Amino acid sequence: MNINVRRWSNEIIEIAISGVPLPLLNALRRYALAKVPTYAVDEVMVVINTSHMFDEMLAHRIAMIPLRSEEALERIKGLDIDVCYKCGSDSEDKPPSDVCEKCYVHMFLEAVAEDSEYTVYSSDIKSEDEFVKPVYGNIPIVILSPGQRISLELRARVGRGIEHIKWSPATIAVTRYVADIRISEDLCNLCKKCIEVCPKNVLTVYQNRIQVKDKYECILCKQCMYACPTKAIDVSYRDNEYILVIESSGALEPETILRESIGILLNELEIISKSIDSWKR
Ligand code: SF4
Ligand code: SF4
Missing domain, CATH: 2.170.120.12 (DNA-directed RNA polymerase, insert domain)
Structure with missing residues (x-):
């Protein structure tokens, strides 16, 4: 598992996580909205x-x-x-x-x-x-x-x-895919149309090549793909890497919302686990 904290303030926490299944992150996101008191x-x-x-x-x-x-x-x-x-x-x-x-x-x-x-x-x-x-x-x-x-x-x-x-402490709790952007140097003619249309300023020219500045900023809109005249750029999503964003209403700190979501989920799993144990007896 790899965790990279991208943004962390009193209002918002944004982390990039790899090696964690998406349903688990989705559960945390939902608990942040619905279960933290x-x-x-x-x-x-x-x-x-x-x-x-x-x-x-x-x-x-x-x-x-x-x-x-x-x-x-x-x-x-x-x-x-x-x-x-x-x-x-x-x-x-x-x-x-x-x-x-x-x-x-x-x-x-x-x-x-x-x-x-x-x-x-x-x-x-x-x-x-x-x-x-x-x-x-x-x-x-x-x-x-x-x-x-x-x-x-x-x-x-x-x-x-x-x-x-x-009562929800989170105004936003979302998971996002992380982009996998591939550029074929053989096909690219450096026309820069992909840079012009990108709404998040993800692409740049560096050392005479189109480079990705920050893959986490990409919103997978694929405008660069549609604009590319030579089909040199391809955008898909990574299988095992996601972004979790929690924005707080201010009632709780964003990291508290995340920590409490994890705690509540673990507690509920523990209850299920104990119930299963009791069935065996
Ligand atoms: S998919 Fe959209 S946001 Fe991502 S690099 Fe292409 S144009 Fe930019
Ligand atoms: S639009 Fe296509 S050909 Fe033009 S610079 Fe971007 S990747 Fe290269």
């Missing part, structure tokens, strides 16, 4: 809303604001999220309060437009938990006209993307 607003109690926006729309907008969950991740590890899933303020079958304490976070949103228009941003949401709060403060929620006000109580809880996309 984060916080999101799940209940909104509207105390006052004299804005032009319906309560439901306001609640939906607030629910989609990513909440920072990285620092709170340790305490929610091991929580039975299926219990949290069933729990609501009107639920009769509530889990024990120590579970709720870890799971729920209270927040408030109060805003008023006095004499002039006021744009309510995610930074106006005040959380009772110093670790769980909106990732970005500049997400607009509603514009209040003079005299309008909103007063909301919010309950954020732990959930997973499989329940609703608002």
